[in-house]
Structures are given as structure tokens and as C-alpha cells.
């Protein structure tokens with residue numbers, strides 16, 4: 001895929017239902033991750049595959065867990081919280097990867113082990129306070145807007161350092177690195193610069209002050225573009241449809257500007 005310049009966002013992702021279906025889809029994604037890592041001269045071990053289970057009902061998630069998924073990403077807090085309760089009998093770590101309003105921080109503090117879309121101090125403060133009350137802590141990624149599209153969530157790159165200095169005050173938040181959504185386009189030459197920008201920003205921030213970013217990981221890449229993201233240094237790829245199958249809800253339900 002990365003050899004030509006087109007990304008295929010309309011791939012016919014087959015819907016996984018049985019444990020066997022999930023094993024097959026996971027093996028195929030794994031093969032593609034390993035191939036991309038090898039092309040980039042990277043160690044496969046530096047790259048986490050985060051399966052994204054939004055919109056997928058409980059029965060199918062149970063099959064995915066049986067096939068080996070023990071950490072799941074969800075875009076919406078309410079959906080994630082509900083699922084965490086429905087499947088409390090299973091060994092699953094929940095990562096909230098979508099935009100959060102500060103009044104929902106208390107829900108995240110209750111059940112999530114990771115939050116990947118931190119972009120406002122108000123939310124950081126609310127999370128820290130609620131986590132303290134729960135006696136918990138949370139791994140967080142700061143979401144950066146690398147596509148210069150106003151309606152997309154994430155903070156402007158130039159505000160990152162100041163933001164991280166403030167976030168350092170919050171003991172309950174363990175900064176893991178940076179997260180981004182690339183521009184939604186089938187043209188690699190538009191997608192790749194978003195990933196490159198995140199990596200360069202990470203590198204510069206680390207040079208300025210190595211204590212600001214923790215392990216300084218990069219969460220970038222989804223079903224349509226994770227191989228490009230790996231070539232550009234991703235440490236976490238968030239993959240939904242290539243594992244679970246095509247979603248019926250359009251992506252515009254999760255982020256507004258897409259097209």
C-alpha cells in the first residue's frame with residue numbers, strides 16, 4: 001500500500017463476528033504492522049496495536065477479547081463506560097481516544113486506564129481532581145492538531161510546550177506522548193506530513209525539555225493509514241475497522257470536518 005500514493009479508505013472491511021474471524025483479522029493487521037516496521041527499519045516491539053471497538057456490540061467484543069484483545073479504544077466516554085460495566089468480568093483496559101468535555105472527566109476517572117485526547121487545561125484539571133478522589137491515575141496523550149483544520153480537535157502545535165509545563169503540575173496524569181488524527185484524505189502526500197509534523201514536534205519538545213513528554217510516544221495511524229504512520233515513527237496505532245469490520249456510522253459522527 002505505501003508503495004503507491006493512494007490510501008484506500010473504502011476498503012471492504014469484513015465484519016468479524018467469531019473468535020476465528022478476529023484471529024484472522026488480527027493476524028492480517030499484525031502482518032501489515034510487521035511489514036511496515038521492517039520497511040522503516042524499526043523494531044516491531046516499539047509499536048502498540050490498540051484495537052478500537054466503538055459502535056461494536058458486547059457479543060462481538062467478547063469474541064475479540066477471546067482472540068487476544070485486552071486493551072480497547074473507544075471514542076465516546078458514555079459508550080466506553082457502559083461497556084466497561086457490561087464486561088467487568090473480562091480483563092480489559094479501556095482507552096478513551098475521543099474528545100472529552102470537562103463535565104465527563106469524572107466518568108473517565110472511574111474506569112479508563114488511558115486517555116488519548118487531552119487538549120485543554122480545564123479537562124486536565126478536572127481529570128486530576130477526579131482521579132485523586134478515586135485514588136487512581138491515568139496515562140494520557142496530548143492531542144495535537146496537525147492538519148490545520150479549525151474544526152478538528154487537538155491543540156495548535158505552537159501551544160504545546162506551555163501546555164505540557166502546566167500539565168506537569170497534575171500528579172495523577174502520566175504523560176505518555178502525543179496523539180494526532182491526520183487529515184482525512186486518500187492522498188498519502190497529504191496524510192504523511194501530518195505524521196511527520198507530530199514526530200518533529202515530539203523531537204523538538206524533547207530537546208527543549210526531556211522531562212515534559214514522559215516516554216514521548218506517538219499515537220497516530222488508523223485502519224486507512226497506519227502503515228504510513230509506522231513509517232513515520234508511530235508507537236501506537238489505533239485500528240478499528242480493519243479488525244472489527246466496517247462501521248455503519250460515518251466518521252463525521254466522531255469528528256466534524258471530514259471529507
Ligand SMILES: *Cc1c(COP(=O)(O)O)cnc(C)c1O
Pocket residue numbers: 052054075097098181221222223224238239240241242254
Ligand atoms: C475510530 C477511531 C480510530 C480508528 O478508526 P478506524 O478507521 O476504525 O481504524 C482511531 N482514532 C480515533 C480517535 C477514532 O475515533
